Amino acid sequence: MEEKFLKILKENQNILHKISRLYRDSHDDQQDLFQEIVYQLWKSFPAFRGDAKISTWIYRVALNTAIASFRKAKISTDHFDSIPEQLQHNDNSGISENEERLFAALRKLNDSEKAIISLFLEDYSYQEIATITGITENYVGVKINRIKEKLKMIINK
Amino acid sequence: MDIKDLKAEWQKAGSGSVNEETLKLMTKISQHPTLRKLRIKLISEAIFLIILLFVYYDGFDGDKKPIYVNVLLVLSILLYITNNFLGFLFIKNPVRGNNIIVSLQKLCLVLKRMTVFSLLSSTIYAATLIFYFSVSVEFTFLKYILLGTMMLIFVIISFFSYKKWKQKIDYFSHVLSAYIKDVA
Incomplete structure (x- = not known):
């Protein structure tokens, strides 16, 4: 199962990169979120029955994790006026x-x-x-x- | 730039290759950026409190205090450890539903329960500790001042703890309402 999971993850990791960059500002925070998403995906992988596309499942878990997981310092991500x-x-x-x-x-x-x-x-x-x-x-x-x-x-x- | 360009830009974004070995490491809690530190903190605190449970009776005159005070102290320490453990489980499982709205709704509900339980267990823990060391003590003016200061410090800590919890609840409620108001 682990091998299958890692293969799927490797093929779809661009989703994780995009979501991490979208929801976190600094490079360190993005890396932490990437890792958090991998961990959450691994935990929920046994429950994935293949009803939806694999990328849909990854997006669902990744977005949920990005929104719901705790952030280190501040909540707002607004940096620029333009x-x-x-x-x-x-x-x-x-x-x-x-x-x-x-x-x-x-x-x-x-x-x-x-x-x-x-x-x-x-x-x-x-x-x-x-x-x-x-x-x-x-x-x-x-x-x-x-x-x-x-x-x-x-x-x- | 129109929406087609934005889509094209988004779809080709996200390059970066993490190899399978690194991805495999990321599935382990020992490599997790937050959980690893939290787990160490949780275990260290639990070990310290359990040692305290074993030594307090001889070390802090447990035999000279009434039985019910000893029982209260043990229960409050166990309650405090339980609270820490539940907090860890809570942070470990941020995804709680099949879609974002359900997940956020459950998260807000659990957060509210956690706030009550955390503040309650901390209050019981602190109050029992103060009570334990106050029983069978002859109070002088200085000791009253000391007791008052301890209580004041505890109230201030509780206030900031409550503020921190409330901040989290407000944040997730705000994100949730951004979805809900469109559904209504």
Whole structure:
């Protein structure tokens, strides 16, 4: 079982990296969260029966852990009044720089918005987002539109 | 940048390769960033308190105190150890439901119960300790001052402990309400 788990985790670890970067600011905190998610996934792996996609299960546990696990110092993650540079100028910027700006923008959202938008950006259906978050499918759409507007404002600020 | 660009950027993000050996280590509690330290603290405290249970009777004149005072002290120490253990279990299991809302609802409920139990067990523990050392003591003015100071320190510690718990409850209630208000 451990071998199977590690193989799945290795193949899907990009989800863990993204969620850690989304929910924590500093590199150390991101590493701690990454490790916490791995631990929680391992604990809940025996109960995973394969009803959902493996990536859906990973997202569910990862988001739950990111929101519910205790943070070291402060709770708020708001650091910037605006994003360092405009996201839309991707002509001269390297991929990692653009990625960094994307995460800086996403980190301006609150915890519930972060969960919904991360699933939306990953191309999950409204039904899947509703299942993972617990809000109704109808409100997923409403919520996503609001977050998109907010994100646009953050990026263009 | 439109939503398609954001999606593309998100989907290619998250690079970074942690090998299987490191991932395997991360599944162990001994490698956990918080739980490892908490477990050491929990075990050290429990060992200290259990040693105290074995030596207090001879060391702190247990034979000269009434039986019920001795029983109270033992029970309060056991209650305190139980509280520490429950706190550890609580931090060890942040994921409590099949979706985020259920998980947060359960978390808030458990946090409220933990707050009551933690404050109650600390109060009983401190009150019993003070009571134990006060029984069969002839009080002078200086001893009253000492007793008053100890009680004051305990009240201040309890107040800050309550504030810390409340801060956690408020935070998770706030996150939960951000979801709930959209469902309603």
